[in-house]
Amino acid sequence: ATLTVDWNSRTKMPPNLFGIFFEEINHAGTGGLWAELVSNRGFEAKDSKGNNATIDPWGTVGGQSDVKISTDHSSLFPRNKIALKVEVLCERCPDTGVGVFNPGYWGMNIVKGKHYKVTLYVRGEEQVDMLVALAEKEGFHQLASHRVQIENAKVWQKVEFTLKAHETDHYARLTITSKKKGVFWLDQVSVMPADTHLGHGFRNDIFNMIQDLSPGFIRFPGGNYVEGDQLNNCLDWKHTLGPWENRPGHYNDAWGYWTDDGMGHFEYFQLAEDLGALPIWVFSIGVSISGLEVEPKFLYPYIQDALDGLEFALGDKHTTWGSVRAAMGHPEPFDLRYVAPGNEDCGKPQYDANYRLFFSAIREAYPDIQIITNCDGSSQQLTLPADIYDYHTYPQDADEMFNEHTHFDKSPRKGAKAFVSEYAVWGNAPGKGNVKAALAESAFLMGLEKNCDIVEFASYAPLLVNDHDRAWNPDAIVFDASQVYGTPSYWMQTFFKASNNATYLKSTLSSAPSQQLLATAILWRDPSKNNELFLRIKVVNFGRCTIKLKIIINKVGPSSLRLPSSHVTVMGSDDPLDENSFASPNKVKPFEYPWNNGGDMEIKVYPH
Ligand code: AHR
DSSP states (O other), rough: OOOOOOOOOOOOOOOOOOOOEEESOSSSIIIBBBBBSSSTTTTTTOOOTTTOOOOOOOOEEEEEEEEHHHESSSOOOBBBEEEEEEEEEEEEEOTTTTTEOBBBTHHHEEEETEEEEEEEEEESSSSSEEEEEESSSSOEEEEEEEEESSSSSSSSSEEEHHHHHHHHEEEEEEEEOOOOOOEEEEEEEEEEEOOOOOTBBOHHHHHHHHTTTOOSSSEESSSSSHHHHHGGSOOOGGGGGOOOOGGOOEEEETTEHHHHHHSOOHHHHHHHHHOOOOOEEEESBBOTTOBBOOOOOGOHHHHHHHHHHHHHHSSSSSSSHHHHHTTTTTSOOOOEEEEEEESTTTTTTTHHHHHHHHHHHHHHHTTOOEEEESSSSSSOOOOOOOOOEEEEEEOOOOHHHHHHTTTTTTTSSSEEEEEEEOOOOOOSSSSHHHHHHHHHHHHHHHHHHHTTTTTTEESOOOOOTTTTTTSSSSSEEEEOOSOEEEOOOHHHHTTTTTGGEEEEEEEEEEEESSSTEEEEEEEEEEEGTTTTEEEEEEEESSSSSSSSEEEEEEEESSSOOOEEEEEEOOOOOOTOOOOOSSSSSSSOEEEEEEEEOOOOOOOEEEOO
């Protein structure tokens, strides 16, 4: 086959074309990117109806005759009334003490030499004498500990200290025990690793994986998460602000778990800033997943919430909501330019009317903000006002995804641009993320590059999964308490990170033996190499035959351009069903080698 790249046929690519979609799904933030180790730190966890408060996953240390725990409403924090009451019953307590433990999110990663910041609130009938320890998962062996002794603890005391681990256990737990008969109360117990990214609370290993994608934008915080299954559980961003101790937390009913909201609205913007990615905020339009909808006449509070959210991000520190942001440590506005009212709500009875009300209110108050509709404008012209339309695609079959590479070829060229905010091969066929799915997705992305005159943004979904809560499969980055790896779909995305702000060169494939070969070419400047100009050609072979590919670069003038030395980056596998795993995290990963072709640019592209 021959690939002819036309040096003179150029299209400027969008500056933020490839980015990420961060959703609170699969414990992506809570028990994931957000580094807090204690789960249900305020004992507030509830079910979807706001009932049945549970202290899960806290448990007791000691037998029934030695210790009794219960909850009451004696907390110091007005929005988190529940506190834990611990009654030490034993006169002669065991040496290990009795009390409570918290296993974190399927274990706490405690590493020798590392520091952990502990904050907790405690109250007693008189004195408090307890041991706070990071202990091995099984048994009581301590990796770090601190004794808390307070003479007069009748009113709530905030206790803060740092623990240094002298041993490692990747799946440890927190224990709070006492050997002294009596009663004490606990509330808002937090253990944060001291070395989060820039001290902003993000787990370094996961953050680095995300940063390595050089995302141009971050769409957040959902997805279904934003809508809520029931309307009363749609995300109320205002409840996720301010001091963490006073955040009520909420039940994420879209994905079935409680979140303490340590990673809240402010933290999403901070994440965007830390990643150097444009924030794209999705919020509820008064329409839930299960179809409960707010009628337009009752929509005012929802619209006001969106406007307040815009003020939170953009207002100066003297505005009502800008001052809240400033008080949280960010006096300067965030760089919010895009908002998406609703998620996958187009076609639901109230969507059209509700969306139009949101659109007019936002346009009037913030004329520069770009507004994204949930209605797909790729197959027909939109009938709603919008700057951008959202397109989601989740074929269950890799071949189907591969064929989607032509999806935008015939889309309207005028009007709103496209945001492919969710794409992936989905379901059981791709295992936990295999090579075949990643190759098909790369073909789809090449199709987006080809259509970059109308496609503004694209992001894979979902980005993250805690392996203990795989509510959606597959995902790009897999982790547990201490490990993280990228699926082939993650590594596939690294091939596209140079495309943001690059220049697309038109190219043509001829004499390809099958339709399963695709290629694109871009010119891009590498900031890490003095902004030197590079030509990058991407090729995917989705078929079963090795293909000899000749590359010709047609430029003005008699001869074609010759590039005698270069490098090649390859990702693939003999077995298209290959996956990565904790045991084999690097089985499928790109590798690079120098390519000295003497100017005859011919390369063998192996199957898959
Ligand atoms: O990415 C997972 C889910 O898929 C999102 O929450 C939703 O928008 C879509 O249906």
